[in-house]
Amino acid sequence: MLVERLERLMRTEEYEAxxxxxxWEALRYLARCNRFSNSxxxxxxxxxxxxxxxxxxxxxxERKGLVTRAKRPGGRRSIxxxxxxxxxxxxxxxxxxxxxxxxATLGADTLDALRLGLRTLxxxxxxxxxxxxxxxxxxxxxxxxxxxxxxxxxxHRCGLLELPLAExxxxxxxxxxxPAPASA
Numbered sequence: 001m002l003v004e005r006l007e008r009l010m011r012t013e014e015y016e017a018x019x020x021x022x023x024w025e026a027l028r029y030l031a032r033c034n035r036f037s038n039s040x041x042x043x044x045x046x047x048x049x050x051x052x053x054x055x056x057x058x059x060x061x062e063r064k065g066l067v068t069r070a071k072r073p074g075g076r077r078s079i080x081x082x083x084x085x086x087x088x089x090x091x092x093x094x095x096x097x098x099x100x101x102x103x104a105t106l107g108a109d110t111l112d113a114l115r116l117g118l119r120t121l122x123x124x125x126x127x128x129x130x131x132x133x134x135x136x137x138x139x140x141x142x143x144x145x146x147x148x149x150x151x152x153x154x155x156h157r158c159g160l161l162e163l164p165l166a167e168x169x170x171x172x173x174x175x176x177x178x179p180a181p182a183s184a
Contacts, residue, residue, distance in 0.1 A: 013095035019064075022049065022057045027066060027091050030083050034137060034172035036161060038080050039072070042175040045132050066090055135177040138170040142178065 011021045019027075029046050030038060037046075044054040058081060061067035066087035072078035083091065103111065126133055137143050137158065143165075147157030153164030160176055 010096060010099070013098065017090075017093060017095055019090075022047070022053065023061055023066075024094065024096075026054070026057050026061060027083065027087060028094070028096075029173070030067065030081055031088070031091055032173045033134075034169050034174050035080075036158075037134075037173060037175040038082065039175075040079055040081065043081065045175060046134050046173070048131065061087070132175060133177045133179055134173045134175065135179060136171055137165055137174050137177070139180055140174065140177045141180045142176070143170065143180070 014021050014024045017024075025047055026043060029043055033042065033046075036042075040051075040054055040058060043058070044051055047054060049057075058067060058069065062069060064086075065084055068082050068084055069079055070082070072080045106114070123133075125131075137156075138145075140158075142158055142160035144157040144159050146155050147159070148164035149155050151157075151164040154166035154169065156165040156167070156170055157163070158165055158176075160178075
C-alpha cells in the first residue's frame with residue numbers, strides 16, 4: 001500500500017536525525033497541544049502507546065534536553081510537559097517537513113481531496129476503536145466563540161472546562177475535544 005511505503009520511508013529519515021519515531025511524535029504533539037493536554041496521560045492517549053513506552057520516551061527527551069517536566073500550577077499530582085528551546089530548535093529540523101515542497105506541487109484540488117480522504121480514514125479508525133479525537137479547540141462542541149470577550153485570558157471560552165481561551169489556543173490540539181455537530 002502506498003501510505004504504508006511512504007510512512008516507512010519517512011520513519012527511516014527520522015532515525016537519521018538522532019531520534020526515534022516515538023520521540024519525534026512526542027515532540028510534534030507537545031508543540032501542537034494546548035495547556036490542558038500537555039500531560040503524560042494525554043500524550044499516552046494521543047500516541048495510542050503504553051504508559052511505560054511514553055514514560056521512557058519522555059525520560060529520554062528530558063535527558064536530551066528537549067522536554068521538561070514540571071508540576072502543573074494548581075495541580076496536586078498533575079504533571080505538565082513542555083518543549084525546551086532546544087526542543088523547539090530540533091523540531092524545526094523535523095524530517096517530515098521534507099515532504100512539504102513536493103506536496104505543494106500537487107495543487108489545491110489534489111491536496112484538498114487527499115486531506116479529506118485521510119481525515120475520513122482517521123476518523124473511522126478513531127470511532128471504531130473508541131479513541132479520543134484530539135481535534136482543535138475551535139472545532140469542538142464545547143468551544144464558545146467570544147464567550148469570554150472581557151476576560152484577560154482570552155476572548156473565547158471552553159464550555160466544558162469553563163475556562164477562557166486565547167485566540168492562539170483555538171488552533172491547538174485538546175484531549176477533551178468532542179467534534180462539533182455538523183451544521184446544516
